[in-house]
Amino acid sequence: MVRGIERRRIFQDDTDRADFVGRLASLVTATGVTVSAWAFLPNHAHLLVRRGRRPLGRVMRSLLTGYAGAFNRRHHRVGHLFQNRYKSIVVEEEPYLLELVRYLHLNPLRAKVVPDLRRLDRSPWTGHSALLGTVPRPWQATQPIRAQFGPSPRRARRASRAFVAAGIPRGRRADLQGGGLLRSLGGWAAVAALRRGREASAGDERILGGREFVEALRRTVAERPAPPRPRLALPALVTAVCRAVGLAPDRLVGGGRRTPVQQARAGIASLWVDVYGHPARPLAASLGVQPAAVLKAAHRGAQEAARWRGLLAVKR
Numbered sequence: 169m170v171r172g173i174e175r176r177r178i179f180q181d182d183t184d185r186a187d188f189v190g191r192l193a194s195l196v197t198a199t200g201v202t203v204s205a206w207a208f209l210p211n212h213a214h215l216l217v218r219r220g221r222r223p224l225g226r227v228m229r230s231l232l233t234g235y236a237g238a239f240n241r242r243h244h245r246v247g248h249l250f251q252n253r254y255k256s257i258v259v260e261e262e263p264y265l266l267e268l269v270r271y272l273h274l275n276p277l278r279a280k281v282v283p284d285l286r287r288l289d290r291s292p293w294t295g296h297s298a299l300l301g302t303v304p305r306p307w308q309a310t311q312p313i314r315a316q317f318g319p320s321p322r323r324a325r326r327a328s329r330a331f332v333a334a335g336i337p338r339g340r341r342a343d344l345q346g347g348g349l350l351r352s353l354g355g356w357a358a359v360a361a362l363r364r365g366r367e368a369s370a371g372d373e374r375i376l377g378g379r380e381f382v383e384a385l386r387r388t389v390a391e392r393p394a395p396p397r398p399r400l401a402l403p404a405l406v407t408a409v410c411r412a413v414g415l416a417p418d419r420l421v422g423g424g425r426r427t428p429v430q431q432a433r434a435g436i437a438s439l440w441v442d443v444y445g446h447p448a449r450p451l452a453a454s455l456g457v458q459p460a461a462v463l464k465a466a467h468r469g470a471q472e473a474a475r476w477r478g479l480l481a482v483k484r
Contacts, residue, residue: 170232170254171212178249179210183242185293188213193307196220198463199227202309205269207294211277214272216259220378221467222442228254229447230459242473258385260377269295270311270335277336285333296332300325313397402440402454421456430468437462438469 172178179185185208192215195201198218207214211224217224236249259268271286273296290302298305299313301321317331318324375382399407410417412435415428420436427452431453440451441462448462 169214170228171211174377175211175251177210178212178239180239180243184234184239187238187307188231189236189293192242193233193305194208194460195227195463196307198413198460198467199284201227201282203295203307204265204309204313205272205295205395206308206402207272207275207296207479209281214275216268222463223445226441226445226447228256230463233449234459256374258375258377260375264376266313266316266331267276269299271298273332285329285336288332289329301326396438400452404453405439406436415457431463433462434469436469437465442469446464 199222202218205216276282292303297303298308314324317327406417413428413432440446448459452459452462
């Protein structure tokens with residue numbers, strides 16, 4: 169969940185909402201993140217996602233930073249748009265997936281942003297309409313959800329709508345809020361650091377699931393190897409990759425589309441974003457392109473990840 173600073177609006181109009189949706193759709197393509205449910209309210213937004221090729225933190229940073237900058241330009245404002253970092257929680261798929269899809273999609277109805285279920289069925293600002301097929305969203309993962317409601321699209325849509333309707337009388341549900349959705353300032357490192365008091369129990373506030381799921385997840389985090397630390401600064405990294413493909417570094421700046429240029433950008437982006445874990449923006453500024461172009465290049469570079477890692481091994 170992302171919330172506006174001081175609970176202010178993060179969406180002023182449909183142009184803002186369409187911009188957020190467009191950026192989310194682009195990230196689905198560029199990063200492989202799966203979006204199962206989503207809902208926009210005036211001052212906050214909910215997303216139910218499965219991470220893809222990149223850590224969720226990097227995906228969200230790209231989404232929110234890009235949107236905030238565009239929002240400020242459109243509305244002639246400066247300063248922060250969002251209230252600190254987004255809130256996140258890890259969810260056990262069974263039995264929570266369908267319950268959360270329903271709960272998130274009913275948010276606009278509970279908040280009286282839409283007056284009734286019929287209006288929600290056609291609202292373009294929640295994933296519920298995509299599941300029903302009234303507002304097509306090719307980037308949303310509708311098929312895995314529909315498949316759990318029936319063998320044919322028509323039966324699945326009818327059954328899923330009935331399931332959502334049955335959730336209306338239940339109102340707000342504390343059991344689907346992960347013990348309070350403690351803000352995950354440290355990501356996985358913060359989960360691994362939980363040691364004392366109630367945070368040391370199976371009721372971890374960053375996890376929604378049963379005892380076995382919570383304990384297994386915490387064991388996985390504890391056993392996860394530390395990420396590789398960068399040993400080459402950005403200029404040295406650019407030089408090394410360009411030398412490997414036989415290209416002068418100054419040829420990378422701008423929108424060149426020759427094969428060696430694209431190959432070098434893909435290698436640099438893959439190492440900088442995926443291996444070193446840096447945000448796309450500094451590299452984008454160095455190359456004179458948009459951060460989204462860096463993310464797409466990193467995806468291409470991932471196809472030859474072994475080659476680029478081998479190059480770094482030689483340089484070290």
